[in-house]
Amino acid sequence: MSIFVADRYGAAHILKPVLESNPKAFLTNGDDEAAQRLWAKENGIQEGQSLESILLAQIEEHRTEVFYNLDPMRYGSGFIRRLPGCVKRSFAWRAAPSPGADFGAYDLVLCNFPSILKSYQDNGWRAAYFSPAHDDAMDVFAARCDRPVDVVFVGSYSRHHSQRAGLLEAVAGLANECEMRFHLISSRTTRLAESPVGVFPPLRRHRRPASIRAIAKEPVFGLDLYEALGSAKIVLNGAIDMAGNDRGNMRCFEAMGCGALMMSDAGHYPAGMIDRQNMVSYTSPADAVQHIRALLKDEKTRSQIALNAHHLMKTAYSKSDQWAAFVKLVEKT
Numbered sequence: 001m002s003i004f005v006a007d008r009y010g011a012a013h014i015l016k017p018v019l020e021s022n023p024k025a026f027l028t029n030g031d032d033e034a035a036q037r038l039w040a041k042e043n044g045i046q047e048g049q050s051l052e053s054i055l056l057a058q059i060e061e062h063r064t065e066v067f068y069n070l071d072p073m074r075y076g077s078g079f080i081r082r083l084p085g086c087v088k089r090s091f092a093w094r095a096a097p098s099p100g101a102d103f104g105a106y107d108l109v110l111c112n113f114p115s116i117l118k119s120y121q122d123n124g125w126r127a128a129y130f131s132p133a134h135d136d137a138m139d140v141f142a143a144r145c146d147r148p149v150d151v152v153f154v155g156s157y158s159r160h161h162s163q164r165a166g167l168l169e170a171v172a173g174l175a176n177e178c179e180m181r182f183h184l185i186s187s188r189t190t191r192l193a194e195s196p197v198g199v200f201p202p203l204r205r206h207r208r209p210a211s212i213r214a215i216a217k218e219p220v221f222g223l224d225l226y227e228a229l230g231s232a233k234i235v236l237n238g239a240i241d242m243a244g245n246d247r248g249n250m251r252c253f254e255a256m257g258c259g260a261l262m263m264s265d266a267g268h269y270p271a272g273m274i275d276r277q278n279m280v281s282y283t284s285p286a287d288a289v290q291h292i293r294a295l296l297k298d299e300k301t302r303s304q305i306a307l308n309a310h311h312l313m314k315t316a317y318s319k320s321d322q323w324a325a326f327v328k329l330v331e332k333t
Contacts, residue, residue, distance in 0.1 A: 001027055001035070007222035012132035012253045013070055013093060016323040019135075026062040030055045031074060052079060060084040066091065066330055069106075073098060077105035089330050093130070094120075095249070107333050112270055113246040128329055131270060132253045133322035134313035137223075141230025142259030142310045150178035150296055152232035152260070154220060155251065157184045157208065164238045167265075170285030171236060171292065172211040178296060182212060183228055185219040229258035233302060234292060237264035248273070253317065256309035261302050263291060272316045278308035 005011075005019065005027065017025035029035060036054045041047075045057055052075070059067060063086045069075055072092035080090050092103055095111035097119065103109045109120050110130035120127035153168060168182060186194075186208070193206035194213070208216070220228045229235055235255035239247055247267040255262040256278065266281040275281045280295065282288035295302045 001029075004029065008135060008137050008226065009222040010070070010250075011135040011137065012250050012257075015068065015326060016319040019319065026058065026064065028055065028058055030071065052082075055079075056082060056084065059087065065089070068326075069093070072103055072106065072109070073101055077102040080105035089333055091329070108329060110329070112248050113244075114268070115244045115246050126333075130325060130329065131248075131317060131322065132250050133319050134253065134257045134317045136319065138226055138230075138254070138257040138259075138313075139310075141226045142257065144230050144259065147231055147233045147260070148179065149181055149228075149232045151180045151234045151236055151292060152183070152228055153181075153236040153238075154183040154225060154228060155185065155238075157182075157186050157190065157212070163265075167236070167238045167285045167288060168212055169209050170289050172209070172215060174289060174292060175211065175215050177293070180215050181217050181228070181232075182215050183217045183220045183225075184208075184212075186216075225254065226258055229255055229260050232260045233306075234295060235260040235262050236288070236292075237262055239265055239267065252279075253313065256306075257313040259306055259310045261295065261306040262309060263288060263295075272312050276305070278305060278312050280305065 005014070011019065014027070015025070018027045028039070030051060033051060036051055039058065040049060040054045043057070043061065045054065055075070065086060065088045067083060067087050067090045069090070069092045072094050083090060090106050091108045091110055092106045093110050094103065095113050095116060097116065103120065103125050104123070107126060109125050109127045111117060112129060112131045114129070117127045117129060151171065151174070153171070155164070157165065157168065172180070172182070174180060189203070189206045190208060193203040194208065235251070237249070237251045237255060239249065245267045247264060248270040252262060252264060252269070252273065261280060263280045263282060266275075266283050269279070273279055280291055282291055
């Protein structure tokens with residue numbers, strides 16, 4: 001678990017006491033079977049127990065008072081009703097529509113998308129605004145002056161991301177003008193479509209355009225993600241189709257925190273994220289292409305916006321402020 005924390009995967013969501021190895025905080029990955037079964041063996045738990053049972057044993061052994069779950073689709077209300085008596089509060093983070101899910105047993109469901117919070121409240125669940133935060137480990141990457149890659153995109157690509165696909169195809173057209181890298185997580189259907197069997201008509205429509213395949217790189221996570229963002233002048237971001245008009249996915253915090261200029265689609269952003277001040281928004285794929293061309297030529301403006309972005313993350317979205325907000329929610333619930 002120390003290695004996991006040191007790699008910074010998902011650090012925008014990991015609370016300050018965990019990042020600082022506070023002995024009162026306990027972190028585990030409930031779906032990491034190897035690690036969970038190793039813990040169970042070390043603690044004398046009979047072999048063959050379910051991952052749910054091991055997680056419950058960890059909570060009881062730690063005497064956890066506040067259970068904060070970043071994977072409520074896996075551990076829903078049925079799991080919460082089994083929590084040991086030491087748990088006084090149960091919170092979940094979920095920032096995506098969740099058809100068929102049941103989060104009603106949680107004391108609070110948290111995220112930073114107002115429309116999604118309203119959908120939770122409409123279901124009768126208690127919900128509250130809570131934000132990702134800046135990871136200070138990003139500061140080393142933000143301090144870089146040499147950024148050899150002009151445009152970077154990191155994210156998913158599938159038939160469910162039609163808006164994003166159109167954006168990436170348009171921007172990929174700039175590959176002959178600038179250095180560009182798309183670190184893509186492709187769906188199983190996309191991978192199959194780009195294999196030899198993908199020549200058959202049912203799969204052919206799921207193949208990525210040749211312009212995107214030409215610059216596609218392997219997906220990156222944790223410190224490798226920070227490295228990719230820290231090497232970029234511009235980080236391209238695009239909300240997935242189901243996000244509505246709300247914006248503020250984790251990539252915003254990561255790109256701005258690593259000192260790149262974040263270019264993202266127009267919409268309602270978290271407090272302090274202001275177009276042309278610490279980020280740049282686009283209204284269409286063609287608009288994004290136009291902005292990229294202009295900003296790559298205007299180093300002074302581009303660098304200042306990126307500097308402002310990092311300052312915003314450091315001052316308005318610090319880990320200390322995130323932790324204080326979390327404690328306040330615990331006290332009020």
